[in-house]
Every structure is written in C-alpha cells, then in structure tokens.
Amino acid sequence: MTDWRHIRTERLWLDEPVQDDLGDLHRIHADPASWAHFPQGRHLDLARTQQSLDASEVDWAHGLGYxxxxxxxxGPVIGMAGCAVVAGQPWWNLYYRFESSVRGRGYAAEAAGAALEAAHDVVPDRPVLAYLLDINVASRRTAxxxxxxxVWSGPDAGNDDxxxxxxxxxxxxxxxAIRAAMDERFTPGPTV
Structure with missing residues (x-):
C-alpha cells in the first residue's frame, strides 16, 4: 500500500492537513460562495474548522483522509479534497471543496481522480461514494x-430547503448491503 499523505498530480500538491493549514481551511469553509448550494454547511467559526482538522487526524491514522x-x-491551501470514511459508513466519502478564485480549472476532477486511486489502493473493496445536491451542476460534473x-436520488433529509x-x-x-446502507443514510425518516 502506498503512503498517500503527500502526493503530486499533474498540477496539484495534495498533503495531509496540519495545524498550520487551519487559517486557509477556515477561509475556504467560511466563504459563503463555497456553500452557495448548501448554506447550512458553512463554517461560521474557527472552532468548526478545527473540528474538521481534528477529524482529519483520525482519518489519516487509518491510512487515508482529505x-x-x-x-x-x-502556495496557500486552495482547497480540500480526498476520500475518508465518515460516521462508520461502509464506503469512502469523496469530498472536494475549493476556493472560488480557482474554480473552473478542473482541479476538483484532478484531485478526485487521485482520491479514487488512493481509496482503491487502501481498501479496494470499499466503494467510493459522492453525495451532492442536484442544483450543484459543477459537483455533478466532477463526480x-x-x-x-x-445510483440514488431523493429528498435531502435534514436540509433547510x-x-x-x-x-x-x-x-x-x-x-x-451498500444499497441498504444508502437507503438508511439518505432516505428521509417519517415526519412527525
């Protein structure tokens, strides 16, 4: 198995996050433009970004993360991308978020390709999944x-919209098994 903590693609440097990256990561995750399709996901304070950075340490301890x-x-951090296992789900979660000034350059697809390669190397039997909102055309294109x-579409449980x-x-x-886990994770429960 390859050590995926620091790799290079054609145009990108992909590195395991460290504490010194906190400010750049917060700038990206706090920017309303980064969350145009899902405003409730925006990091409103530095503590929320710190939680993500702390979770990243756990992910990388298991061989792969964002x-x-x-x-x-x-250069400065311009995005965050990769695969990690979220909340004990039986799949890799493919994630990509970039600052608005670099969108449209194909960086998300380039990083996603590296993430898929890494996930298939670390645990090849674990599928790679990306979930997104249908209005996010750029994210759909990247996937x-x-x-x-x-493989699935439906109402977005817990969304403010x-x-x-x-x-x-x-x-x-x-x-x-994956279909059942997806149904459990993504199908809205009964409304009360």
Missing amino acids: WCVRDSAA EKSGLTL PDAIRLVYLDREPDA
Whole structure:
C-alpha cells in the first residue's frame, strides 16, 4: 500500500492537513460562495474548522483522509479534497471543496481522480461514494468525470430547503448491503 499523505498530480500538491493549514481551511469553509448550494454547511467559526482538522487526524491514522490542495509547492491551501470514511459508513466519502478564485480549472476532477486511486489502493473493496445536491451542476460534473455513476436520488433529509434533492454517485454497482446502507443514510425518516 502506498503512503498517500503527500502526493503530486499533474498540477496539484495534495498533503495531509496540519495545524498550520487551519487559517486557509477556515477561509475556504467560511466563504459563503463555497456553500452557495448548501448554506447550512458553512463554517461560521474557527472552532468548526478545527473540528474538521481534528477529524482529519483520525482519518489519516487509518491510512487515508482529505488532503489540503495547493497549486504550487509553497502556495496557500486552495482547497480540500480526498476520500475518508465518515460516521462508520461502509464506503469512502469523496469530498472536494475549493476556493472560488480557482474554480473552473478542473482541479476538483484532478484531485478526485487521485482520491479514487488512493481509496482503491487502501481498501479496494470499499466503494467510493459522492453525495451532492442536484442544483450543484459543477459537483455533478466532477463526480461524473471521475467515473462515478448516479445510483440514488431523493429528498435531502435534514436540509433547510424542503425542495432540495440529494444525488448519490458510486464507483460501482451497489450490492444489497451498500444499497441498504444508502437507503438508511439518505432516505428521509417519517415526519412527525
């Protein structure tokens, strides 16, 4: 198995986050433009970003997590991307979020390709999943360019927007266990 903590793609430096990255990560995650399609996800304070950074340490202790993304060796963090296991789910979660000034350059797809390669190396039997809102066309394109296929869509449980539709993409056909886990995770429960 490869050590995926620090890798290079054609244009990107992907590195395991460290405490010194906190300010850049917070700038990206606190920017309303980064959350245009899901405003309730925005980090409103530094403590929320610190929680994400702390969780990243746990992810990387298991062999893979989300990278800080740079487009030059000594440049600032311009995004966060990679695969990690979230909340004990039976899949890798593919994640990508970039500052608005670098969107449209294909960086998300480039980082996602590296993330899929890493996930398939670390635990190849664990599927890679991306979930996003249907109105986020750029995120859909990234998932599709990465070779993921739409396997589920429906109302987005817990979203402040009652009309929000969640899309779930997967890197393979889901077996019965993955399908059941997706239904449990993404199907809204009964309303009271």
